[in-house]
Amino acid sequence: MDELVVSTEVYADPEDVYAFLLDFPRYADYSEYLREVRTLEGEGGPGTRYALTFAWWKITYTAHSRVTGVDPPGRIDWEVTKDIDASGCWRVTPATAGDSDSTADDSDDGTDAADPTDDPNPCEVALEVEFDPGSASSDALDLPTLVSFDWVLKKAIPLIRGEAERVVERAVRDLEDSTRDVDLDVYVDSARI
Incomplete structure (x- = not known):
């Protein structure tokens, strides 16, 4: 299994972060390649099923996923239910007093700016x-003539990291209602990503 973890601090209440991340249809707003997320069944809890429509190059593909577990406000587990063996989670870890080494910065004009980092105890959010x-089904895509499934995988897999980073960064900016630079920590256990 290949593994990717993208994490950062978010200056918001863990319960608000959790509720925000539980809204899977919103993810299409943060992704370059995810065009739409439709709820097929459920209201966000375990068993909720989604259809996620991706578009890249000349290919459109709809993945199906399901929420497999929730532990408010700390974790949302999910899995892809067809065509590839894939799963993951959103993890929200509340900070305890003194966890953060962040300090508020002054704005460029020398005045104190409203800054989400004024909160001394951010929480961590991780995707x-x-x-x-290798589990990806070659029957899942209707490929143009002379385009191999292996070529598509070779080109598409490296895009996963950028997509994960983009989703986390944009979600944090919306959660904080800010435009600050979001520092991401990225862990990759794969030579392909």
């Missing part, structure tokens, strides 16, 4: 993904 590219 964790595990997948097995």
Whole structure:
């Protein structure tokens, strides 16, 4: 299994972060390649099923996923239910007093700016993904003539990291209602990503 974890601090209440991340249809707003997320069944809890429509190059593909577990406000587990062995979770870890070494910065004009980092106790948010590219079904895509499934995988897998980073960064900016630079910590256990 290949593994990717993208994490960062977010200056918001853990319960608000959790509720925000539980809204899977919102993810299309943060992704370059995810065009739409439709709820097929459920209201966000375990068993909720989604259809996620991706578009890249000349390919459009709809993945199906399901929420497999929730532990408010700390964790949302999910899995892809067809065509590839993939799963993951959103993890929200509340800070305890003294966890953060962040300090508020002054704005460029020398005045104190409203800054989300004024909160001394941010929480950590992490998107964790595990997948097995070898389990991907070649029957899942309607490919143009002379385009091999292996070529598509070779080109698409490296895009996963950028997409995960983009989703986390944009979600944090919306949660904080800010435009600050979001520092991401990225862990990759794969030579392909």
